[in-house]
C-alpha cells in the first residue's frame with residue numbers, strides 16, 4: 001500500500017532548483033536512504049514531505065490523500081519527522097521530550113498514560129538511554145541528544161518515519177545499535193526514510209535509495225539498481241570504489 005507518493009515534485013530554494021519533477025512512491029515496509037552532497041536539498045525534501053516546505057510544483061499524497069488536505073494532528077499520526085536540529089529553547093527533561101512523541105495521540109486536556117510512559121522509556125532503553133529520564137536535555141552530549149530525538153520519533157509509533165541524519169554524532173557502537181533498531185522497525189512493517197552521509201548505511205538498513213545530485217537531477221529505486229560506485233562517484237564528485245570483503249561490499253573513497 002502506498003504511504004507517501006510524490007508526483008512531478010519540484011523544490012526550489014531561492015532561484016536554485018534542488019529537485020525537479022521527482023516521482024516516487026513509498027510503500028509499507030520499505031526503507032529509503034537519501035544521499036547527496038551538502039546543500040543538495042535532502043532536508044528541504046523531508047520538510048516538504050512532512051508538510052512544512054511548500055513545493056514549487058507537483059503534489060504529495062499521504063495514504064492517497066493530498067498532503068495539504070491532511071490536518072497537522074492527523075499527519076502526525078501517520079508520519080514522524082526527526083529534524084536535523086535538536087536544540088530546545090526551554091528546560092525539558094529527556095522523558096518529557098520523548099513523551100512529545102505521544103502528543104498526536106492524546107486529546108487536548110489528556111495527560112500521558114502509564115502505557116505512554118512505558119513506551120517512551122522502552123524506546124529510550126533501545127537506544128542505550130535508560131536512566132536518562134530526568135536529565136535536562138541541554139546537559140546531554142550531542143550524540144545522546146540525537147538518540148533522544150530518535151527515541152521521540154519511535155515513541156510516535158507512526159507508520160512512516162522521516163529521519164534527517166539520525167546517525168550523525170553517534171559513535172560506531174551506537175550507530176550499529178540504532179541501525180538494528182531501524183531494521184527491527186522495518187521488519188515490523190514501518191516505512192523509513194533516512195538521510196545519511198554514509199552510503200554504507202544503505203546496505204545495513206535500506207531497500208531503496210534516492211540520490212539527489214544538487215542540480216535538480218535525481219535517481220530513485222531499488223538499492224541494487226541505484227547504488228553503485230559510478231553513481232556515487234557522480235553524486236559526490238569524487239571517485240568511489242566498491243570493496244568486497246567476507247561476502248560484504250563497502251563503498252570507499254579512492255585515495
Ligand SMILES: Nc1ncnc2c1ncn2[C@@H]1O[C@H](COP(=O)(O)OP(=O)(O)OP(=O)(O)O)[C@@H](O)[C@H]1O
Pocket residue numbers: 013014018036037038039040041042043044045
Ligand atoms: N531560506 C533559504 N533561503 C535560501 N536558501 C536556502 C534557504 N534554506 C536553505 N537554503 C539552501 O538550500 C540548499 C538546500 O538545503 P538543505 O538543508 O535542504 O540541504 P541538505 O542536502 O540537507 O544539506 P546538508 O547535507 O548540509 O544537511 C542549501 O544550499 C541551503 O543553503
